[in-house]
Amino acid sequence: MSDSMADRMGSSRGTTPYGQQGSSANLADILERVLDKGIVIAGDIQINLLDIELLTIKLRLLVASVDKAKEMGIDWWEHDPSLSSRARPPVSSAAQRGSELSDENARLRAEIAELRAAVGLPEAPAREAEPAEAVEAEEGRTR
């Protein structure tokens, strides 16, 4: 690598390595990159595909707008008062938020299954294709 750190970092010039994108970077900015982008590889540990879909959708609700989610064909929260921002009281404590999420999980699972059966989510094929290959590869290796 010939370029120096200062070159690589462009504007930072050594004052704050990697600019403001260190520990203080905005969580939404980080999540949309580490979760939505980056190389998707099928690891040995496979979270259930449905769970990944759920997680991604939940995060989209946090990071993206309701309008955008609607564009993606996701609108079930409108029928679910606990998910509608209009109906939901502001949640302050993180613990509360955590348990709320796990409660939602069960409900969403059923909803997603229905949705996927009905229309299919845009990302579903891309995510399913790779793990399938990797499972074969993994079997060949470990057995």
Place this chain on the structure above:
Amino acid sequence: MTAELCYLYAVGRPAELDEAAEGVTGQDGAAVRTVYAAGLGALVSTVSADRFGEEGLKAQLEDLDRLEAVARCHHGVVAAAYQRTTVLPMRLASVYLDDAGVTAMLRERGEEFLAMLSQLEGHVEWGVKIYADPGRAVPAPARPVPPSAESPGRAYLQRRQENRRNQQQLHRDVEAVVSRVAEAAGELAAARVAHRPQQGELATGPGENVTNDGYLVPSGHGEAFREAVTRPAGGVPGVRVEVTGPWAPYSFAVPRER
């Protein structure tokens, strides 16, 4: 299930990867180390199966506070590595049973990874978000509204009309800034990716996020890029350009097939 698993952060060329791992802390405080195969190296750390096995991972990712910790750590390792050398950031929570699993993956995908590394070499990602903030738009020069309360109805309608005019003006201003920013960025950037505008709970104000783009920019042009994309909003009330970065090129580390 084994007690320990192998968490994968990023893949790069072997040169300088050991240095990139040195002193860097991974998930749950474990040291980041390297695994080499097929002319490539991977940055990994050992994690507990309780926390990063299927069940544990699921539980962690569904808790926003844990998710934040895992995501920030993942990002921290990638960012630290990218200061030394070009790496391909992996998607969050790529976990293998052991180092052999990582080795096998490197052998399988090596060619593709090397091609992507060559492409991204010498580039960083910059984020450019444009916000419209009606609260900060300067109202049009106030017309002399008849001070008398002789017709409150008329005064109300006049105010409404004024508001609408301001709104329309802001929309026009935003549109103009958006296209000028895209043009300025395009002159310096090698590639562009549109992210979803941030408008949910995690979005940080003020104003409404109108566009949210990632640009792949040659490393040396960071300052010029920042200046070029912030200039169009200068002196335009109610319109703000926010630049984040430099980031490792997450948004551009995408296999071609996808």
